[in-house]
Amino acid sequence: MTVEKLNRQRVLHLLDTIAADDLEAALSCCTDDIDFLTHAPIDVLPHMGPCHGKQELREFWRTVQARYSETRYQVPQIVAEGDTVAAYLRVFFKKRSNERIIQVDMAVFYTFRGGQVAQIREIIDSYDLVQQVLEREIGPLITGAGADGV
Amino acid sequence: MTEHSLWRFSRALHRAINDRHFEDIEALIDEDVEWALYGPIDMFPFLGARQGKDAVLDVIRQLADNFQVRRFDRESIMLGVDSAASMLRYSLTALDSNKPISLRVAQFAQFRAGKLISMRVLIDTFDLIEQALGRAIHLPKMTSVG
Numbered sequence: 001m002t003v004e005k006l007n008r009q010r011v012l013h014l015l016d017t018i019a020a021d022d023l024e025a026a027l028s029c030c031t032d033d034i035d036f037l038t039h040a041p042i043d044v045l046p047h048m049g050p051c052h053g054k055q056e057l058r059e060f061w062r063t064v065q066a067r068y069s070e071t072r073y074q075v076p077q078i079v080a081e082g083d084t085v086a087a088y089l090r091v092f093f094k095k096r097s098n099e100r101i102i103q104v105d106m107a108v109f110y111t112f113r114g115g116q117v118a119q120i121r122e123i124i125d126s127y128d129l130v131q132q133v134l135e136r137e138i139g140p141l142i143t144g145a146g147a148d149g150v
Numbered sequence: 151m152t153e154h155s156l157w158r159f160s161r162a163l164h165r166a167i168n169d170r171h172f173e174d175i176e177a178l179i180d181e182d183v184e185w186a187l188y189g190p191i192d193m194f195p196f197l198g199a200r201q202g203k204d205a206v207l208d209v210i211r212q213l214a215d216n217f218q219v220r221r222f223d224r225e226s227i228m229l230g231v232d233s234a235a236s237m238l239r240y241s242l243t244a245l246d247s248n249k250p251i252s253l254r255v256a257q258f259a260q261f262r263a264g265k266l267i268s269m270r271v272l273i274d275t276f277d278l279i280e281q282a283l284g285r286a287i288h289l290p291k292m293t294s295v296g
Contacts, residue, residue: 039254039274039277040274040276041276041287041289043288043289044289076270077233077235077258077260077268077270079228079229079230079233079234079235079258080228080230081227081228081229081230084226084228085228086226086228086235086236086237086256086258088235088256088258088270088272105188105270105272106272107235107237107256107258107272109226109235109237109256111226121225121226121237123237123254123255123256123272123273123274124272124274125188125189125272125273125275126274126275126276126277127189127190127275127276127278127279128188128189128190128275129276130276130289134289138287138289139192141287141288141289142279142283142287
Protein backbone atom coordinates (compact mmCIF):
# COMPACT_ATOMS: atom_id res chain seq x y z
CA MET A 1 0.00 0.00 0.00
CA THR A 2 1.33 3.45 -0.87
CA VAL A 3 1.94 6.01 1.86
CA GLU A 4 -0.83 8.14 0.29
CA LYS A 5 -3.41 5.34 0.59
CA LEU A 6 -2.28 4.62 4.13
CA ASN A 7 -2.54 8.27 5.18
CA ARG A 8 -5.93 8.61 3.53
CA GLN A 9 -7.12 5.60 5.57
CA ARG A 10 -5.62 7.15 8.70
CA VAL A 11 -7.60 10.36 8.16
CA LEU A 12 -10.83 8.41 7.63
CA HIS A 13 -10.09 6.40 10.79
CA LEU A 14 -9.48 9.62 12.75
CA LEU A 15 -12.83 10.99 11.55
CA ASP A 16 -14.54 7.73 12.53
CA THR A 17 -13.14 7.93 16.06
CA ILE A 18 -14.32 11.53 16.44
CA ALA A 19 -17.77 10.63 15.13
CA ALA A 20 -17.86 7.74 17.62
CA ASP A 21 -16.99 10.17 20.45
CA ASP A 22 -13.91 8.09 21.21
CA LEU A 23 -11.59 10.97 21.98
CA GLU A 24 -8.75 8.88 23.35
CA ALA A 25 -8.71 6.79 20.17
CA ALA A 26 -8.71 10.02 18.17
CA LEU A 27 -5.85 11.43 20.23
CA SER A 28 -3.87 8.22 19.75
CA CYS A 29 -3.82 9.07 16.03
CA CYS A 30 -1.98 12.33 16.82
CA THR A 31 1.56 13.19 17.83
CA ASP A 32 2.14 14.51 21.36
CA ASP A 33 2.91 17.95 19.93
CA ILE A 34 -0.11 18.04 17.60
CA ASP A 35 -0.67 21.53 16.25
CA PHE A 36 -4.27 22.45 15.40
CA LEU A 37 -5.43 25.70 13.85
CA THR A 38 -8.84 26.71 12.63
CA HIS A 39 -10.28 30.10 11.82
CA ALA A 40 -13.52 31.25 13.39
CA PRO A 41 -14.65 34.26 15.45
CA ILE A 42 -13.83 33.47 19.06
CA ASP A 43 -16.56 35.86 20.30
CA VAL A 44 -19.08 33.20 19.39
CA LEU A 45 -16.84 30.16 19.36
CA PRO A 46 -14.32 30.77 22.14
CA HIS A 47 -13.07 27.18 22.10
CA MET A 48 -11.95 27.45 18.47
CA GLY A 49 -8.59 29.03 19.13
CA PRO A 50 -5.31 27.32 18.26
CA CYS A 51 -4.44 24.10 20.14
CA HIS A 52 -0.94 22.85 20.83
CA GLY A 53 -0.45 19.37 22.21
CA LYS A 54 -2.83 16.55 23.04
CA GLN A 55 -4.22 18.06 26.21
CA GLU A 56 -5.40 21.25 24.48
CA LEU A 57 -6.85 19.23 21.61
CA ARG A 58 -8.59 16.95 24.12
CA GLU A 59 -10.18 20.03 25.75
CA PHE A 60 -11.27 21.34 22.37
CA TRP A 61 -12.90 18.06 21.36
CA ARG A 62 -14.51 17.74 24.82
CA THR A 63 -16.06 21.18 24.37
CA VAL A 64 -17.43 20.11 21.00
CA GLN A 65 -18.77 16.91 22.57
CA ALA A 66 -20.39 18.88 25.37
CA ARG A 67 -22.23 21.08 22.89
CA TYR A 68 -23.14 18.53 20.25
CA SER A 69 -24.66 15.13 20.87
CA GLU A 70 -23.80 13.77 17.45
CA THR A 71 -21.17 14.42 14.80
CA ARG A 72 -21.32 12.94 11.31
CA TYR A 73 -18.93 13.39 8.40
CA GLN A 74 -19.21 13.09 4.67
CA VAL A 75 -16.00 13.20 2.65
CA PRO A 76 -16.82 14.36 -0.89
CA GLN A 77 -13.15 14.73 -1.81
CA ILE A 78 -9.84 13.65 -0.35
CA VAL A 79 -6.40 14.18 -1.88
CA ALA A 80 -3.18 12.74 -0.51
CA GLU A 81 0.42 13.32 -1.45
CA GLY A 82 3.41 12.20 0.58
CA ASP A 83 2.89 13.05 4.23
CA THR A 84 -0.06 15.34 3.63
CA VAL A 85 -3.77 14.77 3.14
CA ALA A 86 -6.45 17.33 2.30
CA ALA A 87 -10.06 16.45 2.97
CA TYR A 88 -13.12 18.35 1.89
CA LEU A 89 -15.60 17.54 4.63
CA ARG A 90 -19.29 18.10 5.09
CA VAL A 91 -19.87 17.88 8.82
CA PHE A 92 -23.16 17.61 10.67
CA PHE A 93 -23.38 18.50 14.36
CA LYS A 94 -26.54 17.96 16.40
CA LYS A 95 -26.93 20.59 19.12
CA ARG A 96 -27.57 19.19 22.57
CA SER A 97 -29.57 22.28 23.53
CA ASN A 98 -32.34 21.91 20.95
CA GLU A 99 -31.34 19.02 18.65
CA ARG A 100 -30.98 21.33 15.67
CA ILE A 101 -28.44 20.23 13.06
CA ILE A 102 -25.58 22.47 12.03
CA GLN A 103 -24.11 21.60 8.64
CA VAL A 104 -20.65 22.93 7.90
CA ASP A 105 -18.39 22.47 4.89
CA MET A 106 -14.74 22.58 5.83
CA ALA A 107 -11.36 22.07 4.25
CA VAL A 108 -8.97 20.18 6.51
CA PHE A 109 -5.28 19.75 5.77
CA TYR A 110 -3.44 17.06 7.73
CA THR A 111 0.32 16.62 7.97
CA PHE A 112 1.66 13.27 9.17
CA ARG A 113 4.84 12.46 11.06
CA GLY A 114 5.75 8.88 11.87
CA GLY A 115 2.28 7.68 10.91
CA GLN A 116 0.53 10.13 13.24
CA VAL A 117 -1.16 13.44 12.59
CA ALA A 118 1.22 16.23 13.57
CA GLN A 119 -0.63 19.22 12.17
CA ILE A 120 -4.26 20.07 11.32
CA ARG A 121 -5.27 23.23 9.49
CA GLU A 122 -8.94 24.02 8.83
CA ILE A 123 -10.72 26.56 6.68
CA ILE A 124 -14.45 26.96 7.26
CA ASP A 125 -17.14 29.14 5.73
CA SER A 126 -17.08 30.91 9.09
CA TYR A 127 -19.82 33.45 8.36
CA ASP A 128 -22.29 30.65 7.67
CA LEU A 129 -21.08 28.73 10.72
CA VAL A 130 -21.68 31.72 13.01
CA GLN A 131 -25.19 32.20 11.64
CA GLN A 132 -26.03 28.56 12.25
CA VAL A 133 -24.59 28.63 15.77
CA LEU A 134 -26.50 31.79 16.63
CA GLU A 135 -29.57 30.59 14.70
CA ARG A 136 -30.04 34.00 13.17
CA GLU A 137 -28.92 36.18 10.31
CA ILE A 138 -25.99 38.36 11.29
CA GLY A 139 -26.43 40.82 8.44
CA PRO A 140 -28.30 43.19 10.79
CA LEU A 141 -25.35 43.15 13.17
CA ILE A 142 -23.20 44.36 10.30
CA THR A 143 -25.53 47.17 9.38
CA GLY A 144 -26.21 47.93 13.04
CA ALA A 145 -29.96 47.41 12.69
CA GLY A 146 -30.11 44.38 14.92
CA ALA A 147 -27.58 45.06 17.63
CA ASP A 148 -30.21 44.41 20.20
CA GLY A 149 -28.27 42.61 22.83
CA VAL A 150 -28.29 39.24 21.11
CA MET B 151 6.71 14.20 -17.21
CA THR B 152 3.70 16.28 -18.12
CA GLU B 153 2.68 19.32 -16.14
CA HIS B 154 -0.22 18.82 -13.72
CA SER B 155 -3.46 20.43 -14.90
CA LEU B 156 -3.56 22.55 -11.75
CA TRP B 157 -0.55 24.60 -12.79
CA ARG B 158 -1.97 25.45 -16.21
CA PHE B 159 -5.33 26.28 -14.66
CA SER B 160 -3.78 28.43 -11.94
CA ARG B 161 -1.71 30.46 -14.41
CA ALA B 162 -4.70 30.98 -16.67
CA LEU B 163 -6.94 31.97 -13.74
CA HIS B 164 -4.54 34.62 -12.53
CA ARG B 165 -4.04 35.91 -16.05
CA ALA B 166 -7.82 36.17 -16.41
CA ILE B 167 -8.25 38.05 -13.14
CA ASN B 168 -5.29 40.39 -13.43
CA ASP B 169 -5.01 40.92 -17.19
CA ARG B 170 -8.58 40.22 -18.26
CA HIS B 171 -7.22 37.62 -20.64
CA PHE B 172 -9.96 34.98 -20.69
CA GLU B 173 -9.03 32.84 -23.71
CA ASP B 174 -6.62 30.55 -21.85
CA ILE B 175 -8.95 29.83 -18.95
CA GLU B 176 -11.88 29.24 -21.30
CA ALA B 177 -9.96 26.42 -22.95
CA LEU B 178 -9.29 24.74 -19.60
CA ILE B 179 -12.88 24.54 -18.31
CA ASP B 180 -15.14 21.60 -19.11
CA GLU B 181 -18.59 22.41 -20.49
CA ASP B 182 -20.24 20.66 -17.52
CA VAL B 183 -18.01 22.03 -14.78
CA GLU B 184 -19.34 22.25 -11.23
CA TRP B 185 -18.09 25.25 -9.30
CA ALA B 186 -18.70 26.51 -5.78
CA LEU B 187 -17.16 29.42 -3.88
CA TYR B 188 -18.81 29.14 -0.49
CA GLY B 189 -19.88 32.38 1.17
CA PRO B 190 -22.63 34.98 1.54
CA ILE B 191 -23.95 35.58 -1.97
CA ASP B 192 -26.06 38.55 -0.85
CA MET B 193 -22.85 40.46 -0.08
CA PHE B 194 -20.64 38.99 -2.78
CA PRO B 195 -22.67 37.97 -5.85
CA PHE B 196 -19.72 36.14 -7.40
CA LEU B 197 -19.83 33.61 -4.55
CA GLY B 198 -22.11 30.58 -4.58
CA ALA B 199 -22.55 27.54 -6.79
CA ARG B 200 -22.47 27.52 -10.57
CA GLN B 201 -22.92 24.83 -13.18
CA GLY B 202 -21.49 24.95 -16.69
CA LYS B 203 -18.67 26.74 -18.41
CA ASP B 204 -20.52 29.94 -19.29
CA ALA B 205 -21.64 30.50 -15.70
CA VAL B 206 -18.13 29.89 -14.38
CA LEU B 207 -16.58 32.24 -16.93
CA ASP B 208 -19.06 34.86 -15.83
CA VAL B 209 -17.91 34.44 -12.21
CA ILE B 210 -14.28 34.77 -13.27
CA ARG B 211 -15.14 37.98 -15.12
CA GLN B 212 -16.83 39.27 -11.96
CA LEU B 213 -13.73 38.42 -9.94
CA ALA B 214 -11.64 40.35 -12.48
CA ASP B 215 -14.05 43.28 -12.16
CA ASN B 216 -13.67 43.33 -8.38
CA PHE B 217 -10.15 42.22 -7.50
CA GLN B 218 -6.53 42.35 -8.48
CA VAL B 219 -4.26 39.56 -7.23
CA ARG B 220 -1.17 41.20 -5.77
CA ARG B 221 0.43 38.05 -4.47
CA PHE B 222 -0.38 34.47 -3.57
CA ASP B 223 1.55 31.88 -1.62
CA ARG B 224 0.75 28.19 -1.56
CA GLU B 225 1.03 27.10 2.03
CA SER B 226 0.11 23.51 1.28
CA ILE B 227 -0.50 21.58 -1.90
CA MET B 228 -1.43 18.02 -2.75
CA LEU B 229 -1.56 16.71 -6.28
CA GLY B 230 -3.48 13.56 -7.19
CA VAL B 231 -3.70 12.04 -10.66
CA ASP B 232 -6.63 14.18 -11.78
CA SER B 233 -7.21 16.15 -8.61
CA ALA B 234 -5.52 18.75 -6.46
CA ALA B 235 -6.01 20.45 -3.14
CA SER B 236 -4.21 23.52 -1.95
CA MET B 237 -4.25 26.05 0.84
CA LEU B 238 -3.26 29.48 -0.32
CA ARG B 239 -2.72 32.89 1.15
CA TYR B 240 -3.98 35.55 -1.27
CA SER B 241 -3.17 39.23 -1.11
CA LEU B 242 -5.80 41.07 -3.15
CA THR B 243 -6.79 44.62 -3.86
CA ALA B 244 -10.50 45.41 -3.93
CA LEU B 245 -10.77 47.55 -7.05
CA ASP B 246 -13.75 49.64 -5.94
CA SER B 247 -12.12 50.83 -2.71
CA ASN B 248 -8.44 50.13 -3.37
CA LYS B 249 -8.42 48.28 -0.02
CA PRO B 250 -5.95 45.45 0.51
CA ILE B 251 -7.55 42.13 1.40
CA SER B 252 -5.63 39.15 2.70
CA LEU B 253 -7.36 35.80 2.50
CA ARG B 254 -6.62 32.21 3.35
CA VAL B 255 -8.29 30.01 0.76
CA ALA B 256 -8.69 26.24 0.33
CA GLN B 257 -9.19 24.92 -3.20
CA PHE B 258 -10.27 21.42 -4.22
CA ALA B 259 -10.09 20.83 -7.96
CA GLN B 260 -10.83 17.89 -10.21
CA PHE B 261 -9.81 17.57 -13.84
CA ARG B 262 -10.69 15.33 -16.76
CA ALA B 263 -8.61 15.30 -19.93
CA GLY B 264 -6.83 18.41 -18.69
CA LYS B 265 -10.03 20.39 -18.15
CA LEU B 266 -11.55 21.51 -14.88
CA ILE B 267 -14.68 19.52 -14.03
CA SER B 268 -15.08 20.50 -10.38
CA MET B 269 -13.86 23.31 -8.16
CA ARG B 270 -14.77 23.83 -4.53
CA VAL B 271 -13.34 26.81 -2.71
CA LEU B 272 -13.62 27.56 0.99
CA ILE B 273 -12.71 30.92 2.47
CA ASP B 274 -12.67 32.21 6.02
CA THR B 275 -15.70 34.28 5.09
CA PHE B 276 -16.15 36.07 8.39
CA ASP B 277 -12.64 37.45 8.05
CA LEU B 278 -13.34 38.40 4.41
CA ILE B 279 -16.41 40.40 5.40
CA GLU B 280 -14.61 42.21 8.20
CA GLN B 281 -11.83 43.18 5.82
CA ALA B 282 -14.30 44.31 3.16
CA LEU B 283 -16.13 46.41 5.77
CA GLY B 284 -12.87 47.73 7.17
CA ARG B 285 -14.00 47.06 10.75
CA ALA B 286 -14.73 44.27 13.17
CA ILE B 287 -18.20 42.77 13.43
CA HIS B 288 -19.18 42.80 17.08
CA LEU B 289 -20.82 39.53 17.97
CA PRO B 290 -22.33 38.59 21.29
CA LYS B 291 -20.18 36.52 23.58
CA MET B 292 -21.80 33.11 23.43
CA THR B 293 -19.84 30.71 25.55
CA SER B 294 -22.18 27.75 25.48
CA VAL B 295 -24.20 27.77 22.27
CA GLY B 296 -21.73 26.44 19.79
